[in-house]
Amino acid sequence: MEVSTMIGTEIFSPAGERLGYVKTVYLSKDRKKITCLLCVDEGERGEGEGDDEFVMPYRAVLSVKDVIIAKKARIAKAIGSPAPVGISVYSDTGEALGTLCEILVGDGGPVYVVTKNGVRTIYEDKTVTVGEALMVSSSAKGESGLSGEETRAVVPVNTYGAPQSFSDMGGRPAAAGVDRLNLLGRQVKITVRDKNGEAIAESGEKITPEILSRARRNNLLLRLTVNTLTNLV
Numbered sequence: 001m002e003v004s005t006m007i008g009t010e011i012f013s014p015a016g017e018r019l020g021y022v023k024t025v026y027l028s029k030d031r032k033k034i035t036c037l038l039c040v041d042e043g044e045r046g047e048g049e050g051d052d053e054f055v056m057p058y059r060a061v062l063s064v065k066d067v068i069i070a071k072k073a074r075i076a077k078a079i080g081s082p083a084p085v086g087i088s089v090y091s092d093t094g095e096a097l098g099t100l101c102e103i104l105v106g107d108g109g110p111v112y113v114v115t116k117n118g119v120r121t122i123y124e125d126k127t128v129t130v131g132e133a134l135m136v137s138s139s140a141k142g143e144s145g146l147s148g149e150e151t152r153a154v155v156p157v158n159t160y161g162a163p164q165s166f167s168d169m170g171g172r173p174a175a176a177g178v179d180r181l182n183l184l185g186r187q188v189k190i191t192v193r194d195k196n197g198e199a200i201a202e203s204g205e206k207i208t209p210e211i212l213s214r215a216r217r218n219n220l221l222l223r224l225t226v227n228t229l230t231n232l233v
Contacts, residue, residue: 001034001064003027003083003103008213011039011056011068019072021217023053023210026080031103031110031125034058035080086184086209089114089134097121099185100134115184183207183225194218 060073098116
């Protein structure tokens with residue numbers, strides 16, 4: 001399971017009732033499984049009601065595709081720790097390696113996907129230390145020279161296969177072909193606003209999972225992508 005694909009995804013009951021959307025994914029202490037989802041119920045917009053947060057245990061989730069189908073189960077408080085997607089990544093010698101754009105949990109996990117300049121590198125759990133930033137052991141460095149959509153794997157091939165791109169790992173493609181994983185950490189050049197004029201991302205801000213979530217729910221991922229590449233938006 002790819003943690004970031006759940007952030008910003010709408011949640012529906014089996015009967016089709018909209019329950020809200022996922023704000024944050026929580027992981028177990030060893031980050032091998034999802035424990036619960038911090039969700040938001042936006043209430044009745046325009047009638048003065050605020051947004052209500054609630055915590056859903058992951059066992060309530062029935063399926064995860066373009067939307068999440070889940071039972072109406074709730075728990076009093078979140079269990080585990082927020083997934084550290086979007087934090088900076090460094091080697092233990094201080095070299096900046098990029099941004100943590102994805103965590104894969106499940107069989108053989110967790111696996112950490114780091115992006116820098118269009119190159120994605122995969123690190124297995126035993127090679128990293130997670131804190132305010134992700135620290136990678138120098139011995140885990142991959143070969144240099146990869147570019148574009150290539151992925152270099154620093155995990156055993158017989159455990160995770162040899163993906164040529166992130167979509168080969170079961171990733172769900174983003175809307176309109178947008179590679180949202182490479183947006184994390186990029187700087188917004190011009191403020192992006194929704195149809196009501198409210199700012200999705202302010203000029204000068206670095207793109208975070210929360211900004212991606214807002215852009216995704218407002219169908220502005222493509223515009224956000226173009227924004228980071230040019231001033232003509």
